Each structure stands twice: as C-alpha cells, then as structure tokens.
Amino acid sequence: MEEEAGRVFSNYFVMGVMMNLYESRKEVLVIMPAYNEDHSVERVLEALEQPEIAAFADVLVINDASTDRTPLIVKKHGHMLVTHIFNLGYGSAIQVGYKYAIRRGYKYVIQMDADGQHDPSNVTVIYERLRQEDAPDIVLGSRFLKDSGEYQTSVAKRVAYTIFRFMIRLFTGRKISDPTTGLQGLSRRAVLYYSKFNQFDYTYPDANMIMQMLLLGFQVVEVPAVMYQRHMGKSMHSGLKPVIYMFQMTLSILAVMFRIKVLKEGVPVEKQVEYSQEIMDRSGERGQ
Numbered sequence: 326m327e328e329e330a331g332r333v334f335s336n337y338f339v340m341g342v343m344m345n346l347y348e349s350r351k352e353v354l355v356i357m358p359a360y361n362e363d364h365s366v367e368r369v370l371e372a373l374e375q376p377e378i379a380a381f382a383d384v385l386v387i388n389d390a391s392t393d394r395t396p397l398i399v400k401k402h403g404h405m406l407v408t409h410i411f412n413l414g415y416g417s418a419i420q421v422g423y424k425y426a427i428r429r430g431y432k433y434v435i436q437m438d439a440d441g442q443h444d445p446s447n448v449t450v451i452y453e454r455l456r457q458e459d460a461p462d463i464v465l466g467s468r469f470l471k472d473s474g475e476y477q478t479s480v481a482k483r484v485a486y487t488i489f490r491f492m493i494r495l496f497t498g499r500k501i502s503d504p505t506t507g508l509q510g511l512s513r514r515a516v517l518y519y520s521k522f523n524q525f526d527y528t529y530p531d532a533n534m535i536m537q538m539l540l541l542g543f544q545v546v547e548v549p550a551v552m553y554q555r556h557m558g559k560s561m562h563s564g565l566k567p568v569i570y571m572f573q574m575t576l577s578i579l580a581v582m583f584r585i586k587v588l589k590e591g592v593p594v595e596k597q598v599e600y601s602q603e604i605m606d607r608s609g610e611r612g613q
Contacts, residue, residue, distance in 0.1 A: 359395050366440075384404040389412050389417075447551060464509065469503050481567040493539070505531050529573060
C-alpha cells in the first residue's frame with residue numbers, strides 16, 4: 326500500500342512539471358531542492374543559463390513548500406518546477422528529482438543547492454568527469470582536495486568530517502575527502518538505484534549514501550569544487566544541529582554497513598546495468 330501510494334505521489338508531480346519544456350531535453354538534468362531561497366535562487370539560475378552550461382543541461386527546481394517568492398522566480402526564468410504542498414525535507418525533494426530524471430530519460434543528473442553555496446561553474450567540471458572513459462557512477466564535488474577553492478568550516482563540522490572519513494575508509498577501504506558534499510553528479514545507473522523505494526535515505530542522505538554505494542560496488546570519484554559559505558537564509562546545520570547530526574549520521578553509517586555486509590541487502594551493480602538499459606529503451610520508445 327505504501328509503495329503504491331509513493332508511485333501515485335510521484336506520478337502527480339511528474340505530470341505537474343511544466344510540460345512545454347520537454348522538447349528541449351538535454352543529456353543532463355540539474356536538480357535543485359529549494360526551500361525559501363528567493364534571496365539566492367535567481368542568481369544561481371542566471372549562472373546556469375549561461376551558454377556553456379545551458380548547451381547540455383536542463384534545470385529542475387524542487388520547491389519544498391516555500392513560503393517566499395522562490396517558485397515565482399523559477400517560473401519567471403522558465404525552468405521546470407515541482408512544488409510540494411507540504412515541506413517534505415531535502416532528501417525527499419532530491420528523490421523526486423531522481424524519479425523525474427529516470428522517467429524523462431536523462432543520461433546524467435547533477436544535484437546542487439539553490440542557496441548559492443555551490444558555484445555553478447562546478448557543473449561543467451562534474452559533467453566532463455562523468456563522460457570520461459572510466460564512466461564513474463558518482464562524481465563528488467569536494468571542498469577539501471588540493472585544487473579545491475578555499476573553504477572555512479566550524480570545529481564541530483571538522484570533527485564530523487573526520488569521523489565520517491574514518492568510517493568510510495574502515496569499511497570500504499576508500500579515502501573520501503568530502504563525505505558530506507551535496508554537490509554530486511550521478512550516472513543513470515546510480516540515479517535509477519536511488520529512485521527506487523527503500524534504496525535512498527530521504528531523511529539524512531549524506532555520508533551514509535556514499536558508504537552504501539561504495540559497498541554495493543558503484544564507482545565513486547571526487548573532483549575539486551568551488552564552494553562558498555552560506556551568508557543568507559537558514560542552514561540545515563546551524564546551532565547545535567551539527568552535533569546532533571554527527572551522532573545521527575554515525576548511527577546511520579553503521580546501520581548501512583550492517584544491512585549490506587551482514588544482512589546482505591542491496592542489489593549488486595551488475596544487476597542494475599541490464600535493468601537500466603531496459604528503462605532507457607522504454608523511455609526512447611515513448612519519446613518517438
């Protein structure tokens with residue numbers, strides 16, 4: 326019953342997107358969750374409309390029940406818009422974007438924030454990395470690689486990053502410099518996995534999802550990224566929230582490890598390839 330309700334809910338939002346923009350579909354869908362971001366979203370959209378990005382990417386904004394002018398600004402710029410009647414949270418908004426990308430046949434998804442923290446110039450860098458010969462499943466935009474832009478953060482967050490890096494390396498053998506980055510590029514195979522029921526954490530999708538994908542055999546790489554501090558609006562991790570978040574995410578990472586390593590849950594990457602190709606073929610037939 327719950328899974329069926331989810332399908333109906335998803336269908337409703339897909340049909341609610343601005344249909345007249347389907348004809349201009351490109352290879353990449355940039356998805357941006359937005360909640361009361363009218364102070365920054367227009368600047369981000371204008372940057373994404375520059376020819377070097379607009380040539381290969383469509384933009385979908387998931388308005389998570391904003392009470393300000395966010396949806397009006399998106400409509401003014403003519404981008405695709407999904408509006409939640411109720412605030413469902415960051416993870417749910419992101420997953421709606423994944424479902425839309427799969428249904429419309431996009432080859433790649435790049436997710437970024439609408440608050441201006443993620444420089445839109447990162448989109449081109451991530452896109453180029455996704456298209457390279459080794460064809461990674463997930464490209465993480467990292468704040469902490471050698472060629473990344475300068476980024477200052479609080480002591481509490483630095484402690485959290487250190488713990489998450491250690492846990493990921495302990496359980497997967499991989500060194501990930503920025504395990505909490507929200508700036509990511511995904512192949513269709515990764516998006517397909519995330520779009521399905523119970524395969525994406527819609528409450529706290531963060532280092533735990535990176536751990537999950539590494540354990541399942543998805544190829545995850547990092548690229549240097551340019552990011553900025555949030556200067557306006559309210560962050561999801563303000564006040565004591567970083568401390569609470571650190572404990573919640575630590576428990577979630579342990580739960581992911583137990584579920585995959587001990588209970589053997591999850592679908593291996595090899596089985597995703599065949600299904601992903603089948604979905605792409607169906608999408609192509611509908612588009613003809």
